[in-house]
Amino acid sequence: MDTLNELLNGFAAALTWQNLIFAFLGCLLGTVIGVLPGIGPVAGVALLIPLTLNMDPTGSIIMLCAIFYGTAYGGTITSVLLNTPGEAASAITTIDGHAMTKMGKAGAALTIAAIGSFVGGTIATLGLVAAAKPLGELGLLVGPPEFFALMVVGISLLVALAGKSMVKALISGALGLLISMVGIDPVAGAPRFTFGMDRLLDGVSFVAVIVGVFGLSEILSYRKGESTVVHAPGFRSLLPTRNEWRRSAPSMARGTGIGFGLGLIPGMTGSVASLLSYGAEKKFSKHRNELGKGAVEGVAGPETANNAHANAALIPLFTLGIPASPTIAVLMGAFLQQGLTPGPTLFTEHSEIAWAIIASLFIGNLLLVLLNVPLVGLWTSILRVPAPILTALILLFMVIGAYTINFSVFDVFVMIGFGLLGLALRHLEIPLAPMVLTLVLGPLMERSLRESLEISQGDFSIFLNRPISAVLIALGLLIICSPLLKLRKPKALTDDPET
Amino acid sequence: MTQSPTRARPARSVLAGIAAVGALGAYVLVSSVGLGLWTSLGPGPGLFPFAMGAVLAAMSVLWLLQELKRPSTTGEGADGGLVLAVVVSLVLLAALLDLLGFQLSMFLFLMYHLKIRGKRGWLSALLTALAGSVGAFYAFNYGLNVALPVSSIPVLNLIGL
Numbered sequence: 001m002d003t004l005n006e007l008l009n010g011f012a013a014a015l016t017w018q019n020l021i022f023a024f025l026g027c028l029l030g031t032v033i034g035v036l037p038g039i040g041p042v043a044g045v046a047l048l049i050p051l052t053l054n055m056d057p058t059g060s061i062i063m064l065c066a067i068f069y070g071t072a073y074g075g076t077i078t079s080v081l082l083n084t085p086g087e088a089a090s091a092i093t094t095i096d097g098h099a100m101t102k103m104g105k106a107g108a109a110l111t112i113a114a115i116g117s118f119v120g121g122t123i124a125t126l127g128l129v130a131a132a133k134p135l136g137e138l139g140l141l142v143g144p145p146e147f148f149a150l151m152v153v154g155i156s157l158l159v160a161l162a163g164k165s166m167v168k169a170l171i172s173g174a175l176g177l178l179i180s181m182v183g184i185d186p187v188a189g190a191p192r193f194t195f196g197m198d199r200l201l202d203g204v205s206f207v208a209v210i211v212g213v214f215g216l217s218e219i220l221s222y223r224k225g226e227s228t229v230v231h232a233p234g235f236r237s238l239l240p241t242r243n244e245w246r247r248s249a250p251s252m253a254r255g256t257g258i259g260f261g262l263g264l265i266p267g268m269t270g271s272v273a274s275l276l277s278y279g280a281e282k283k284f285s286k287h288r289n290e291l292g293k294g295a296v297e298g299v300a301g302p303e304t305a306n307n308a309h310a311n312a313a314l315i316p317l318f319t320l321g322i323p324a325s326p327t328i329a330v331l332m333g334a335f336l337q338q339g340l341t342p343g344p345t346l347f348t349e350h351s352e353i354a355w356a357i358i359a360s361l362f363i364g365n366l367l368l369v370l371l372n373v374p375l376v377g378l379w380t381s382i383l384r385v386p387a388p389i390l391t392a393l394i395l396l397f398m399v400i401g402a403y404t405i406n407f408s409v410f411d412v413f414v415m416i417g418f419g420l421l422g423l424a425l426r427h428l429e430i431p432l433a434p435m436v437l438t439l440v441l442g443p444l445m446e447r448s449l450r451e452s453l454e455i456s457q458g459d460f461s462i463f464l465n466r467p468i469s470a471v472l473i474a475l476g477l478l479i480i481c482s483p484l485l486k487l488r489k490p491k492a493l494t495d496d497p498e499t
Numbered sequence: 500m501t502q503s504p505t506r507a508r509p510a511r512s513v514l515a516g517i518a519a520v521g522a523l524g525a526y527v528l529v530s531s532v533g534l535g536l537w538t539s540l541g542p543g544p545g546l547f548p549f550a551m552g553a554v555l556a557a558m559s560v561l562w563l564l565q566e567l568k569r570p571s572t573t574g575e576g577a578d579g580g581l582v583l584a585v586v587v588s589l590v591l592l593a594a595l596l597d598l599l600g601f602q603l604s605m606f607l608f609l610m611y612h613l614k615i616r617g618k619r620g621w622l623s624a625l626l627t628a629l630a631g632s633v634g635a636f637y638a639f640n641y642g643l644n645v646a647l648p649v650s651s652i653p654v655l656n657l658i659g660l
Binding site: 416 | 555577593612613618644
């Protein structure tokens with residue numbers, strides 16, 4: 001009953017008109033980011049963080065969460081209509097989604113995808129509600145050593161996000177940690193890597209770095225593409241037939257299971273969830289022979305899995321403070337900017353905010369369906385905006401975003417510098433995901449390590465004498481050593497476009 | 500720009516990347532020793548950076564060995580003209596932001612990207628640039644309570660720029 005009461009209080013807080021507007025705006029902006037090819041969810045969420053810095057913490061996180069799962073649906077629209085995934089997790093939807101468009105069933109495909117996203121997202125959020133209380137109670141048992149051990153597990157995910165080369169992933173991770181160490185050291189108060197510049201004493205702005213590395217470098221690496229003509233489906237064609245509904249239901253159920261399960265495992269991105277869901281459809285669907293030729297199962301399964309994943313991935317973030325994917329790491333950065341530390345202590349220290357955000361996830365998932373299906377014409381019209389206008393407007397947002405963090409031109413220069421760094425890393429095929437992970441987790445890890453060792457007066461056995469931290473450190477080491485133990489990654493993980 | 504896998508030599512840009520990572524690692528290693536690696540209370544401010552410097556230095560060596568054995572491919576080369584145009588215009592914009600104020604400097608920035616680079620029509624370019632500069636200024640200042648900079652030149656400041 002306690003959980004239900006807390007959730008109801010959360011709904012009361014989330015249903016204020018301001019928070020509803022924030023959720024609505026978040027869904028809207030998230031969908032736009034998802035629709036625009038080239039601006040991925042990581043850059044998109046980072047780009048919009050500055051807009052939310054002046055809001056209260058609840059409203060700001062509600063909006064950023066809505067942006068986060070809005071991108072998951074927005075990417076579908078271009079996959080279905082244009083055969084171009086707006087973001088990596090929707091890539092597999094192009095196969096059957098676009099085939100359905102060619103058959104004149106684009107509207108049905110988009111509606112099924114929206115309903116699937118709603119089902120997957122809502123069930124995954126129910127999972128978050130169920131997990132929040134028991135895992136949140138762990139918060140009372142968490143001191144600096146346990147927190148450090150959680151961060152070890154978080155950083156160990158670098159192995160899962162490594163992509164093809166472990167060497168390059170470690171370079172990216174080390175760079176992220178070094179960037180996060182610029183400024184006054186959190187324990188001793190000594191300046192590090194400030195090169196005598198007062199402006200660097202507070203460190204390099206996280207938002208400017210992320211917007212530069214992920215957003216600006218993406219624009220800098222644009223290549224001239226062909227322009228495409230998009231036709232939005234008419235309103236009448238949006239309704240799937242009864243047969244299509246019947247065929248989608250089992251796929252949605254499988255997609256929910258796969259997306260939810262993978263969302264709980266840090267390091268598994270939405271792309272892996274949708275790829276594995278497509279694989280499951282190929283194996284278990286009654287109409288598996290039609291897959292690839294415009295089968296509705298090929299849309300329903302992956303799209304449900306994708307959104308179930310997006311929402312389930314919030315569970316490790318909210319309850320353990322472990323970001324499961326690069327986008328969630330950026331979201332975690334936004335939490336930290338608002339003075340909220342995601343993890344076990346969130347439910348003890350900021351319980352009201354945490355439950356309001358969870359309630360808003362339900363509302364946001366509903367808004368997404370109500371918003372996206374009827375407005376599909378509007379989303380496709382964004383794609384008709386000429387590229388120079390889009391580029392100029394995105395640059396405008398980046399400059400405003402970087403400037404308004406500290407109301408200083410310095411951060412704009414920081415963004416430009418990191419844009420060039422991001423471009424170089426892309427060219428050298430050094431993955432960007434490990435960098436964002438260590439950028440967010442590094443300072444927390446360092447502080448908790450040093451605080452723990454101050455408690456134990458330099459004795460490292462403090463991490464092994466406490467059962468929770470000992471188990472977590474063992475888990476982290478197991479993940480780090482898994483490549484040596486030949487615990488091979490599934491192919492979907494190695495080929496994951498998000499890493 | 501894509502390196503053919505049959506060529507035995509690593510691409511020049513890859514070698515430059517390896518050198519940069521190695522040099523950064525060496526610099527961090529040396530400077531973190533000066534910060535203090537260990538204090539009576541445990542790790543000092545230099546310990547974490549020292550470890551990262553060691554990782555960077557070691558990885559640059561491993562990467563070089565990998566490249567010498569089997570040269571890797573590099574990502575597609577960027578459009579040099581685009582990179583130059585965007586970066587130089589952004590640097591100029593940032594340099595002029597406090598002097599000319601947000602509205603004027605952003606208007607010029609957007610006009611450059613829309614009219615000169617994007618070859619849009621005058622009307623479309625003017626309207627978009629005005630919305631993105633004057634419109635954004637008022638929306639942020641009065642709508643979101645986020646103050647964007649005004650010009651430090653008195654004459655421009657007087658006329659509201």
